[in-house]
Amino acid sequence: MSGFNQKFSRRSAFKAAAVTTVGLSFAGAPVVGVRRAVAQETTLTWMSNQRHDRAVKEDLFARYEEETGVKIEMQIFADEYPDQLQLAFESGSSPDMFNMNQPRQQAAAGWAEPLDAYLDAAPDLKASFVANAFLPNQGIYNGEIHGLPMYAQTMRLYYNRRLFEAAGLDPAAPPATWTELREYSKAITDAGTGAYGFIFGDRFPWVWFMNAQRPANGAGAYTFDWSTGTYNHNTDGLKGAMELIIGMNDDGSLFPGPHTITDDDARNQFSIGMAGMIIGGSWNPGVFNDQFASTEDWTTAELPFPDSGQAGRILQGVGDRYTISAESQNKEACWEFLSWLYSTEIMTEMYERGMGVMGIAAANTGESDVRGIPGIAPTERDVIPPPEPELPTQTPDTATTLQMIFDDPSTMDAALTDLDARYNAAFEAAVADGSLVAEEYVVPEWDGMTWEPLS
Structure with a gap:
């Protein structure tokens, strides 16, 4: 929770070493089963403090762009992520999607779009998450669902x-x-x-x-x-x-x-x-x-x-909740992308490629050729x-x-x-x-x- 209400300088907030911004435009394998319900040439911004999965997500995001024409611009921060995220919202340049590292406070601040209606329309997706993914004070704040857990780390x-x-x-x-x-x-x-x-x-x-x-x-x-x-x-x-x-x-x-x-x-x-x-x-x-x-x-x-x-x-922690910004002008496109990213197929691929224990229960197969991965399954x-x-x-x-x-x-x-x-x-x-x-x-x-x- 540190950093949410702390003062910080604009100089430190814009230090070049603190952020890597990647516009993904290279081709990968085709995405299977994604509805082309969003316009071509759409760009969505994704802000996160997760670096360990950057290379795999670059590949996945590029694959999604190849199939749908929707580009995902990745913004990765390290220890200054809370300050950078706060600055983005305060300056009117918030990302379309972001990692809720302080979910209660960020939901209360109105940064996150409630996801109840989206998940009600996708009951199979909602049911696919690990146990206790959505409880009061753990994914549910002020009676509304905020954020989809990417990982359930051991x-x-x-x-x-x-x-x-x-x-x-x-x-x-x-x-x-x-x-x-x-x-x-x-x-x-x-x-x-x-x-x-x-x-x-x-x-x-x-x-x-x-x-x-x-x-x-x-x-x-x-x-x-x-x-x-x-x-x-x-x-x-x-x-x-x-x-x-x-x-x-x-x-x-x-x-x-x-x-x-x-x-x-x-x-x-x-x-x-x-x-x-x-x-x-x-x-x-x-x-x-x-x-x-x-x-x-x-x-x-x-x-x-x-x-x-x-x-x-x-x-075992259930965290790294990604959500749609309440200020995004592309909420439907964001949900289309998140529905694909959180599918059992893609989550299983992320697990088997070594990203960790995933928030989708069936993805954690215990099977992988990547060194160290079989031993992390719950x-x-x-x-x-x-x-x-x-x-x-x-x-x-x-x-x-x-x-x-x-x-x-x-x-x-x-x-x-x-x-x-x-x-x-x-x-x-x-x-x-x-x-x-x-x-x-x-x-x-x-x-x-x-x-x-x-x-």
């Missing part, structure tokens, strides 16, 4: 089999427990290859949700407890996950200087064989294969669980959770607080207790002012091992 461990062999480890047996993760990290670091056992880059602290919060799920720890409708950071599971990372740092097994590198930097170092393991989302195979063209022998594994055994499932150890409150940005937020604990572990109990106090106070304030309804976030039957999402 969290995985990626490891380098060459470095495992060099360290005397079985390359077919990734770490299954937290202790094994720490021991394997040290073995790789001590093997004399120059590589470190584990890497993350938290120059942008958001990566702590991957490196601490998601592993903690396996211990039954969730920073929002749906059974009570309250935040609960101060758990043995989250503390154990933090102690694991801190322990690997104490061992000298972490790639040096995590605060000075980004997640992209860390993924690049993993891609060239300078780190044996990295945790990341199911979008990472596309990054390793395409963005960094890795020649290392890496593969995918599920996250390790606590030594005491699995006590919870790993949360398993019984993943779960799509109920909605979590979307609060105003807290300072410091959860990720930044975990980063601070990493630097000074003695503050862990006090810092996590403070997080709970601040987040619960912010939730109560949002309920008091009518922004949120507390009961919508209470799921009495919630249990991290047994709860099942709505179908």
Whole structure:
């Protein structure tokens, strides 16, 4: 949520390095079954912060243009995406379609066109999305549907089999427990290859949700407890996950200087064989294969669980909701395109080409010749959770607080207790002012091992 209400300079907003704009005009294979209901020479703008799927989307967008004559102009931003999107709407130059990275706030601002009528006219498409794709506060805001989830990403461990062999480890047996993760990290670091056992880059602290919060799920720890409708950071599971990372740092097994590198930097170092393991989302195979063209022998594994055994499932995110701008002058053409893009055929192609776990359930076949893709498909150890409150940005937020604990572990109990106090106070304030309804976030039957999402 950061950046939505923040001030920013027009100079920083227009920095050339922050955006790549691509007008797609080359030919691809024909699109099958697309109605030619839109005029030739139409151009639609697509704004996103997703870079891992750019090459595949360029190909798909070009294929759509070849068949329909509708050109999709792609605008890709990196970390400045929230500011760039806000500027586009405030300056009257909003895109035709965009990724709702802050869906509640963007729906409330009137940026997004409600999609209820479109989906009511396409019931098969609506039914094809993953479970819990459209719930109050998760795709439904103010009683209206906003955004179609492109991805339903899982969290995985990626490891380098060459470095495992060099360290005397079985390359077919990734770490299954937290202790094994720490021991394997040290073995790789001590093997004399120059590589470190584990890497993350938290120059942008958001990566702590991957490196601490998601592993903690396996211990039954969730920073929002749906059974009570309250935040609960101060758990043995989250503390154990933090102690694991801190322990690997104490061992000298972490790639040096995590605060000075980004997640992209860390993924690049993993891609060239300078780190044996990295945790990341199911979008990472596309990054390793395409963005960094890795020649290392890496593969995918599920996250390790606590030594005491699995006590919870790993949360699976339903996100990257693309929608039509309320200000678009080409809404019907946008829907025509989105209907094609979100078809099971195209979503399956995106999955099998390595883009990640898709928002269309049947697309996640578990079958692909692309390295790393078979292992990202959801398993019984993943779960799509109920909605979590979307609060105003807290300072410091959860990720930044975990980063601070990493630097000074003695503050862990006090810092996590403070997080709970601040987040619960912010939730109560949002309920008091009518922004949120507390009961919508209470799921009495919630249990991290047994709860099942709505179908």
